Amino acid sequence: MSTLALAGLLREAAPALEAALGARLEVELAPTKALEARIRAGEHADAAVLTAEAVAALSAEGVLDGMTARPLAHSRVGLAVKAGAPHPDIGSVEALRRTLLSVPSLCYSRAGASGIFFAGLIERLGIAAEVNAKAIVIPQGFTAEKLVNGEAAIAFQQISELMEVPGIEIVGALPEGAQTVAVFSGAAFTGAANGTALLDAVARVCTPAALRAKGLDAPG
Numbered sequence: 001m002s003t004l005a006l007a008g009l010l011r012e013a014a015p016a017l018e019a020a021l022g023a024r025l026e027v028e029l030a031p032t033k034a035l036e037a038r039i040r041a042g043e044h045a046d047a048a049v050l051t052a053e054a055v056a057a058l059s060a061e062g063v064l065d066g067m068t069a070r071p072l073a074h075s076r077v078g079l080a081v082k083a084g085a086p087h088p089d090i091g092s093v094e095a096l097r098r099t100l101l102s103v104p105s106l107c108y109s110r111a112g113a114s115g116i117f118f119a120g121l122i123e124r125l126g127i128a129a130e131v132n133a134k135a136i137v138i139p140q141g142f143t144a145e146k147l148v149n150g151e152a153a154i155a156f157q158q159i160s161e162l163m164e165v166p167g168i169e170i171v172g173a174l175p176e177g178a179q180t181v182a183v184f185s186g187a188a189f190t191g192a193a194n195g196t197a198l199l200d201a202v203a204r205v206c207t208p209a210a211l212r213a214k215g216l217d218a219p220g
Helices: 004-021 032-040 052-060 093-102 113-124 128-132 195-205 208-213
Strands: 047-051 070-082 106-109 135-138 154-158 168-173 181-188
Touching: 004 070, 004 181, 004 195, 004 208, 032 047, 032 052, 047 052, 047 195, 052 181, 070 113, 070 195, 093 128, 106 113, 113 128, 113 154, 113 181, 128 135, 181 195
Parallel strands: 106 135, 106 154
Antiparallel strands: 047 181, 070 154, 070 168, 070 181
């Protein structure tokens, strides 16, 4: 069970993971908050990749084996537009604020770590009412899909998630002062026979080069 932030990396690495494990790999992708709820409702797997906070919480509850927990990737929030569209100015916090007020529409995700951060960001900038009046807030999934079908002019999400949608262009990461670095960690489910082996295999494919290629950074 994995956060969407590592979707591209896990899809690309699936053949190598299956070869290393000698078994077929099934990956359930969803935002961390959605996966947390499902896990607490009783759904289990061999391993989970979630925010570090979620891994710590589920380890404290005994659902995940905290002894196996390890950071896998750092991720930043970015902004994207449809391919060929002008790139708005997001070079500073004030420039980002002006962009958010001037664009006709935008999209962010309700349940993902990036969407939760973005909702707090527009509150801190004092523009939540204006922005939400023209925002498409999806429950989960890839926000950049709303760019391709013309429903939104700009989309916010983890850069690695924006990269999963063809037909868009990433303008860049949000500026310092309006940015957060999410830490995504993995842990085996308590008692899962294949959990540690799967987590070890996932950690091996999360090389600095593989992470960079998917818009992520290596921990530390």
